[in-house]
Amino acid sequence: MEGRPERSQLMRRDPDRAACRLLGSRSLADTRFFLKRRASQYVQEVRAAALTGFIEVCYFVGLDPFELLREAKISARFLDDSENRHAAPPISRMIESAATKSRCDSFGLLMAESRSFASLGPLSLLLQHLGTIDEVLNALNEYGRLMNDIVSLECIRGEDSSAFCWVIAYGFETPQIIDLTVAMGYRVLTEALGGSWVPETVHFRHPAPADLDKFEKFFPVPIEFESKFNGYSCATGSLRAPVPTAEPLMADHARRLLELLPVQCEFSPTSDATRRAISLLLPNGTAKLSTVAANLGMTGRTLQRRLALEGTSFEKLLNFTRKDLAERFLLSTQRPLGFIADMTGYSTSAAFSRWFASEYGEPPSVWRRQQRAGADSYEDQYALSGFH
Numbered sequence: 001m002e003g004r005p006e007r008s009q010l011m012r013r014d015p016d017r018a019a020c021r022l023l024g025s026r027s028l029a030d031t032r033f034f035l036k037r038r039a040s041q042y043v044q045e046v047r048a049a050a051l052t053g054f055i056e057v058c059y060f061v062g063l064d065p066f067e068l069l070r071e072a073k074i075s076a077r078f079l080d081d082s083e084n085r086h087a088a089p090p091i092s093r094m095i096e097s098a099a100t101k102s103r104c105d106s107f108g109l110l111m112a113e114s115r116s117f118a119s120l121g122p123l124s125l126l127l128q129h130l131g132t133i134d135e136v137l138n139a140l141n142e143y144g145r146l147m148n149d150i151v152s153l154e155c156i157r158g159e160d161s162s163a164f165c166w167v168i169a170y171g172f173e174t175p176q177i178i179d180l181t182v183a184m185g186y187r188v189l190t191e192a193l194g195g196s197w198v199p200e201t202v203h204f205r206h207p208a209p210a211d212l213d214k215f216e217k218f219f220p221v222p223i224e225f226e227s228k229f230n231g232y233s234c235a236t237g238s239l240r241a242p243v244p245t246a247e248p249l250m251a252d253h254a255r256r257l258l259e260l261l262p263v264q265c266e267f268s269p270t271s272d273a274t275r276r277a278i279s280l281l282l283p284n285g286t287a288k289l290s291t292v293a294a295n296l297g298m299t300g301r302t303l304q305r306r307l308a309l310e311g312t313s314f315e316k317l318l319n320f321t322r323k324d325l326a327e328r329f330l331l332s333t334q335r336p337l338g339f340i341a342d343m344t345g346y347s348t349s350a351a352f353s354r355w356f357a358s359e360y361g362e363p364p365s366v367w368r369r370q371q372r373a374g375a376d377s378y379e380d381q382y383a384l385s386g387f388h
Helices: 007-013 015-023 028-040 054-060 065-071 076-080 088-102 107-113 122-127 133-142 175-191 212-218 236-240 248-260 270-284 289-295 300-309 314-332 337-343 349-360 364-385
Strands: 045-047 085-087 151-157 161-168 201-203 231-235
Touching: 045 088, 054 065, 054 088, 054 107, 054 270, 054 289, 065 088, 085 088, 088 107, 088 175, 107 175, 107 212, 107 270, 122 133, 122 248, 133 151, 133 175, 133 236, 161 175, 161 236, 175 201, 175 231, 175 314, 231 236, 270 289, 270 300, 270 314, 270 337, 289 300, 300 314, 314 337, 314 349, 314 364, 337 349, 337 364, 349 364
Parallel strands: none
Antiparallel strands: 045 085, 151 161, 161 231, 201 231
């Protein structure tokens, strides 16, 4: 219609207005009033899974997590099962309090960094076998119940560009909750596609933090602070790119599993907590048995004994976590080998390359080139087939 801007143009010029149109509201004030009224009608809850990584990050920044839980009047037993539900306000306040007490602007980001894509449980099986990023976004909306009551993902698709906005319930849009939501969402969207897709820009409504370095390490794409929304933007055409790991039959099986079974526990095993602690300590070069054990509040011998009961060892988990980080940075970023060496706990790129070659049978630069050539070949075959 003449005189009315296209949604893609509106989204670029004023994402808040585009969100209003998406929600069917006449004005931004109406939209905010609606969110506030909806929030007051019931008590929002979050699953215990939302605190995955909280214990390890607290120890990492020098805090006693159990003291913080006591202050928030949250039982430590709440963390025993990721499906336990709790009123969201005290959990949100506790995370913000931890960031303030530790003077760590990136507390929420560290919580996301210490988690893994696989920690989503059965949902991760579905996401990695879907055909396109568009299908992944639709699945995230369809299975929003697996998240919590305080965040939802709104997709604004324009002709040329699109945006994915995290809508955070009224009263919860605080810096750490925003950072945790955006960072975990980024990992879900990029790792579900095996590193073959990243957004053009990551957006935060809050100002840039003092410790910007951690954000730049986590997000290998441009970051816009003091933006009009929290989320991501990209070219609309990129949403149709095929996923190399797509398996329609496996996706159907995963969907049936999600309908029939509750999400499995994200928290309890010692091995999971150990991997999260290792991922935090590797970039500092301090991911040693004694340091990781101290981060988990136990001795090295106790940690070894508990891991043995789970059929694994510290050395296996260290190597697994290091490989996971190396693959992620090599596949989904253009970071130089020196940077990846630092992130995986090596002081030089030569040491990292020797370790990588011993694990994969070839240097990291060759592995990266071959993996990307394989992904490009898959996309070329897809384009030639005419299914696009």
